[in-house]
Amino acid sequence: MAALTEHTILPLPRFDTPVRLLIVVAPYYRAVADGLIAGARAAAERAGAAVDLAEVPGALEIPSAISLAGRLESHDGFVALGCVIRGETTHYDTVCNDSSRGLMLLGLQGLCIGNGILTVENMDQAMVRAAPDGQDKGGGAVAAALHLIALKRLWSGSSDPNAGLDPFRLARELDGSGSA
Numbered sequence: 001m002a003a004l005t006e007h008t009i010l011p012l013p014r015f016d017t018p019v020r021l022l023i024v025v026a027p028y029y030r031a032v033a034d035g036l037i038a039g040a041r042a043a044a045e046r047a048g049a050a051v052d053l054a055e056v057p058g059a060l061e062i063p064s065a066i067s068l069a070g071r072l073e074s075h076d077g078f079v080a081l082g083c084v085i086r087g088e089t090t091h092y093d094t095v096c097n098d099s100s101r102g103l104m105l106l107g108l109q110g111l112c113i114g115n116g117i118l119t120v121e122n123m124d125q126a127m128v129r130a131a132p133d134g135q136d137k138g139g140g141a142v143a144a145a146l147h148l149i150a151l152k153r154l155w156s157g158s159s160d161p162n163a164g165l166d167p168f169r170l171a172r173e174l175d176g177s178g179s180a
Contacts, residue, residue, distance in 0.1 A: 009143075010143070010147060012043070012046060012047045012143055012146055013047070013146055013147060014047075014048075015047075015048070015049075015149075015150070015153075018048070018049075018050060019047065019048070019049040019076045019077070019146065019149055020049065020050045020051075020074070020075050020076050021044055021049050021050070021051050021075060021076065021077050021079055021142065021145060021146075022051075022052045022054060022066070022075040022077075022078050022079070023037065023040055023041075023051055023053045023054070023078075023081060023142075024054050024055075024062050024065045024066055024069070024078060024079070024080055025037060025053065025054070025055055025056070025062075025081040025082060026055070026056050026057065026058045026059045026061065026062055026081070026082035026083075026117075027055055027082075028057075028059075028082065028083065029083045029085070029123070029126065031127070031130075032083040032118065032123075032126045032127065032130045033081065033082065033083065033130075035127065035130030035131050035132060035134075035138065036081040036082075036083075036118075036130045036137060036138035036141075037053070037081060037138060038132045038138065039130070039131075039132035039136040039137070039138030039139035039140075039142075040079055040081060040116065040138035040139060040141060040142045041138075042132055042139060043136075043138070043139035043140075043142035043143055043146075044142050047142070047146050049142070049146065052075070054069070058082070058095070059082040059083075059096075059099040059117050060095055060098060060099055060102075062080045062081075062082060062099055062102070062103070062117065063080075063099060063103050063105075063106060064102070066078045066080065066103070066113060067102075070106065070111045076149045077111075077112035077113065077114070077145035077146065077148060077149045078111060078112065078113045078114070078145060079113070079114045079116060079138075079141045079142050079145050080099075080103055080113060080114070080115050080117050080141065081116045081117065081138055081141060082099075082116075082117045082118070083117070083120065083126050083130070084096050084099070084117065084118065084119050084120070085120055085122060085123060085126060086120070086121050086122075092119075096117075096119045099117055100115065100117070100119075103115050103117075107148075110152075112145050112148035112149045112152055113144075113145060113148070114140070114141035114143065114144035114145035114146075115141060115144070116137050116138050116140065116141030116142075118130065118137060
């Protein structure tokens with residue numbers, strides 16, 4: 001059924017001033033992490049964003065690392081990358097739910113975060129989702145962070161003419177007039 005679902009992918013926003021991202025990755029499954037990182041770096045490069053990379057032991061440490069870095073205010077946004085594969089115990093549910101909840105709470109506090117932590121049933125699913133020439137969830141997480149950064153800059157009310165961004169579509173046409 002999922003093969004029949006249509007997906008809309010927004011174009012990457014363009015920025016007048018540089019964007020700096022911090023990718024925080026849990027390389028527990030190194031091959032999966034490497035694919036996610038490659039996709040994330042490629043998407044950041046297409047958008048002209050600078051990237052720093054930090055590794056943490058597992059998915060549960062990603063929100064904590066982003067929280068610590070967010071206090072430094074040296075990055076415009078953050079990208080969470082990792083993979084959790086279902087095992088025989090309920091630990092999978094704890095890691096998936098708590099890492100996601102931690103990222104969401106940080107986002108609600110104003111951090112711009114793209115969540116690329118895969119939650120899958122097996123390694124085959126993980127590899128398809130991580131591959132830059134597959135589903136490219138690493139690149140998708142960068143795109144999500146960049147869109148949040150663009151919105152934050154747009155809505156910040158800054159009087160600095162260089163703080164803005166080039167016009168881009170915030171949403172599809174809602175009333176047929178071309179304005180959202």
